[in-house]
Amino acid sequence: xxxxxxxxxxxxxxxxHGVRVLDMSRLVAGNVVSHVLADFGAEVIKLEAPGxxxxxxxxxxxxxxxxxxxxxRNKKSITLDFRQPKGKELLLxxxxxxxxLIENFxxxxxxxxxxxxxxxxxxxxxxxxxxVSGWGQTGPxxxxxxxxxxxxxxxxxxxxxxxxxxxxxxxxxxxxxxxxGIYGASAAMIALRNVxxxxxxxxxxxxxxxxxxxxxxxxxxxxxxxxxxPTLRNGSRxxxxxxxxxxxxxxxxxxxxxxxxxxxxxxxxxxxGQPELIEDSRFKTNTDRVNNNDQIDAIVAQxxxxxxQADMLKMCDEAGVTIGPVFDAxxxxxxxYIDEREVLLNLPDPDxxxxxxxxxxPRLSGTPGVMRMPAPQLGEHNQEIYSGLGLDNKAxxxxxxxxxx
Numbered sequence: 168x169x170x171x172x173x174x175x176x177x178x179x180x181x182x183x184h185g186v187r188v189l190d191m192s193r194l195v196a197g198n199v200v201s202h203v204l205a206d207f208g209a210e211v212i213k214l215e216a217p218g219x220x221x222x223x224x225x226x227x228x229x230x231x232x233x234x235x236x237x238x239x240r241n242k243k244s245i246t247l248d249f250r251q252p253k254g255k256e257l258l259l260x261x262x263x264x265x266x267x268l269i270e271n272f273x274x275x276x277x278x279x280x281x282x283x284x285x286x287x288x289x290x291x292x293x294x295x296x297x298x299v300s301g302w303g304q305t306g307p308x309x310x311x312x313x314x315x316x317x318x319x320x321x322x323x324x325x326x327x328x329x330x331x332x333x334x335x336x337x338x339x340x341x342x343x344x345x346x347x348g349i350y351g352a353s354a355a356m357i358a359l360r361n362v363x364x365x366x367x368x369x370x371x372x373x374x375x376x377x378x379x380x381x382x383x384x385x386x387x388x389x390x391x392x393x394x395x396x397p398t399l400r401n402g403s404r405x406x407x408x409x410x411x412x413x414x415x416x417x418x419x420x421x422x423x424x425x426x427x428x429x430x431x432x433x434x435x436x437x438x439x440g441q442p443e444l445i446e447d448s449r450f451k452t453n454t455d456r457v458n459n460n461d462q463i464d465a466i467v468a469q470x471x472x473x474x475x476q477a478d479m480l481k482m483c484d485e486a487g488v489t490i491g492p493v494f495d496a497x498x499x500x501x502x503x504y505i506d507e508r509e510v511l512l513n514l515p516d517p518d519x520x521x522x523x524x525x526x527x528x529p530r531l532s533g534t535p536g537v538m539r540m541p542a543p544q545l546g547e548h549n550q551e552i553y554s555g556l557g558l559d560n561k562a563x564x565x566x567x568x569x570x571x572x
Contacts, residue, residue, distance in 0.1 A: 181208020182534035199348020239542035420476035
């Protein structure tokens with residue numbers, strides 16, 4: 168495991184200190200939005216259902232909610248049933264002192280509960296409302312639930328992923344949610360800057376999972392117009408560059424090669440002891456190599472499989488050929504790059520002793536993010552936040568006994 172261990176520093180401030188975020192979302196996308204903001208010092212308050220909490224708490228590995236521990240770090244938790252009149256009143260009090268609100272209800276649900284944007288803006292005209300949904304707040308699919316799996320399938324991503332002789336492949340993680348979360352965090356800060364710098368009003372960030380993951384497919388629509396057919400599943404190969412693939416080594420390990428740039432392909436051919444391939448009409452340019460991908464791929468594969476992964480990496484490094492190892496989580500757990508770069512950090516945890524998780528991304532030289540506190544227990548900050556609204560201990564206990572918190 169990574170050797171870098173640090174402690175939380177609750178008194179240290181990040182660059183977003185003073186920004187309060189109310190996170191009413193559940194599961195991944197909304198939590199990634201607030202995760203980014205929290206890492207850089209925003210006070211993120213999770214508004215969770217009494218007795219149940221965010222559904223992300225239920226994603227457990229070996230009985231431990233690892234997803235919650237990672238994506239809820241640096242956040243606070245209060246419980247609140249905002250469907251009750253008193254709960255709605257408390258929510259609007261919190262809204263008045265906040266800059267950003269995140270929600271991921273099906274479009275129209277917030278309005279049906281009497282806390283739609285019109286009500287929220289009346290309480291705080293400068294509020295930035297990040298509305299996360301599968302398909303967007305408008306359009307024929309707005310009413311549909313927005314599970315990432317459905318979006319990843321419909322967006323075109325799955326159709327491009329995998330091998331042509333096998334079914335389309337979904338990503339093995341909540342990719343659409345995570346991409347959306349990163350987009351959402353940047354959009355929230357853009358909207359907040361408009362409020363702060365230009366004395367602007369608050370606004371709605373319409374963040375759809377579909378559009379977020381669809382955007383990373385790049386020029387697919389333009390390629391379809393040019394080629395007349397969509398990009399086919401081609402494994403680890405690329406449709407526009409060659410050679411590029413994952414190759415098996417002599418010891419059963421794998422390497423990933425990207426040698427489509429002309430100078431890189433020529434370096435590879437020389438390393439392989441086949442410089443004649445440079446002038447071979449089948450492989451002379453990238454376009455030629457793409458048109459004859461099966462042939463060049465087989466030639467490269469035959470060369471690489473004669474060498475162990477370590478030998479292949481060493482040879483390519485010395486020759487200046489762009490190749491890298493295929494690692495899994497166990498390889499990365501004890502890796503020089505991970506350790507020296509501090510990509511993973513160990514933080515104290517009551518369930519695991521040491522909790523390894525990713526460092527704050529990206530790294531800012533002047534105003535870095537801060538690991539301030541671990542993921543909260545359900546309702547851990549009720550006393551702090553509600554007393555900040557002027558409620559005394561008796562009032563808070565009455566809210567608890569009535570099920571509002």
